[in-house]
Amino acid sequence: MILPGSASQSLAAALARELDEPLAPVEYQRFADGEGMARAPFEADRVVVVAATTSDEAHVELLQLQDVAGEQADEVVTVLPYMGYGRQDEAFREGEPVSARAVARAVSTGTDRVVLVNPHEAAVADFFDVECTVVDAAPRLAEPLPADLADPLFLAPDASATDLAESVREAYGTGTTDHFEKHRDRDTGEVSMAPAETDVAGRDVVLVDDIVATGGTMSEAIAQLDDPAHTFVTCVHPVLAGSARTRLARAGVDGVWGTDTVEREVSAVSVAPTLAEFL
Template identity: 25%
Template sequence: MPTTTEPKLISGNANLPLAKSIARRMSLHRGTSLNLVEGRVERFNDGEIFVEVYENVRGEDMFIIQPTSNPANDNLMELLIMADALRRSSAARITAVIPYFGYARQDRRTKARTPISAKLVANMLVEAGIERILTLDLHAAQIQGFFDIPVDNLYASPIFALDVKEKFAGHLDEVMVVSPDVGGVARARELAKRINAPLSIVDKRREKPGEVAEMTVIGDVTGKRCIIVDDMCDTAGTLCKAAEVLLEHGATEVHAYISHGVMSGPAVERVTNSVMKSLVITDSIQPTEAVKNCPNIRILPTAPMFAQSIMNIWHGTSVSSLFETETLEPIYEGQFPG
């Protein structure tokens, strides 16, 4: 059992606004002020990262909030070095809260002489002294098996379901959930079940990474309001092309719900000029100003879910209870104005 009367949060530089939002939510729940542990994360002239924790953390239950988003290598090293600093300062337990788990796309050997970088990252996190992982929508669920420590993988679909029911109220019978590829069917089916909607698939064939050669729609989308569901949007090329193909096959409008808005390179420009009516992402990755100012991008908060998950981990109660709408809805009350 932790010796402290409350969990302690510390954040790197990857997504400080989300970390502060989580601390505020936990303060509201607990009725006492809970601030981020003070420290500094600096870089030497050659780019080396230095971490110093200003507060005593001996015997404390520590939660490091740090997505490993762009720049992935810098943010990953920040996380590892912060964990090492806390371990050497005698923290009782270190949990890494990684809203976006970088390197997750490299979860298997796709051809000869290639790495499984997700496993390498898992090994590094454990060696740094991290004893538990809390993350959101891993690219591949089997990555949990790369760790010999507990991994709690939260899902964005319950949050998306609440938003869909609010935004499409009165038109849910016209909604069809679409997976942008065969590999994402399980994720799309999960949202479809929650909103009681049919499911369609866009089958894509790649000639090489980053390029889509051909797309085929499996299922009848005629007259439907299509919702594309995926775990990440990187350059948005596939997403925008899928939206065009769905409209060509008779869909009345296309929306997208994506867990992680990576939004690299031309992504924002593509989304702005696309036929999609809206792209909904979470704040697992700190949005750039361009993303925040894009008229057809909306950002859903994850702080309520992460705050409750952290408290459940600290109390030793169920995290999987947050997968249920009945549990999540009160936490998000007032978050989805009509």
């Protein structure tokens, strides 16, 4: 049985089709005082809860869905397509919480196993008190790209995302990979970004990252490209908060694509086939 969170209904439906499992009937309610409730009457031996925790409300809803699942099934698997608070994997200043750890511990209380899709920090998997499997959905990002890219360059915003760019390049079947490096002008002190080794002039450039949140990093990177033929942005988690989509459009991108880990207009490809391999 596949049990969807309200932020992951399309992905849950796609996963149900991939696994040929039923989709649980579920209702999401909001009371006058602002509290929510998720109700899902069903019978099943195993329940796969699919819920991106894109907000504090989604976190609470996930805990409720896990509670329902635990009461009605022998095994509960929790799929976190996108793990909110997953970027804070350490305390950066005295007195700060390790938010990813706090969230992981809470999620662990209501499940037998967790599946994560491309967490921003791989170390967060160790915070769970139950078995945690990390799934790489980056190769899926090759699917929506134009089939006729000209001498494509798959470009990561920094060295840490190079593996993602390489995964997309391999899935696409041709092209090269590079990443941005920061350079500080000795005279002015100004910091600029540029691909580490590659000339981009006349080439189709595909920027690859795990998350696009505000669009600030991507827009800054695009501004540093020297005369590319076309520029495309791909990401596993298209959070696109606030004016992120406008920022990217103003930067001159020719296309933006993400997966359905976060369900947005740009979610052009589903991670369901990849998840199904681990379920």
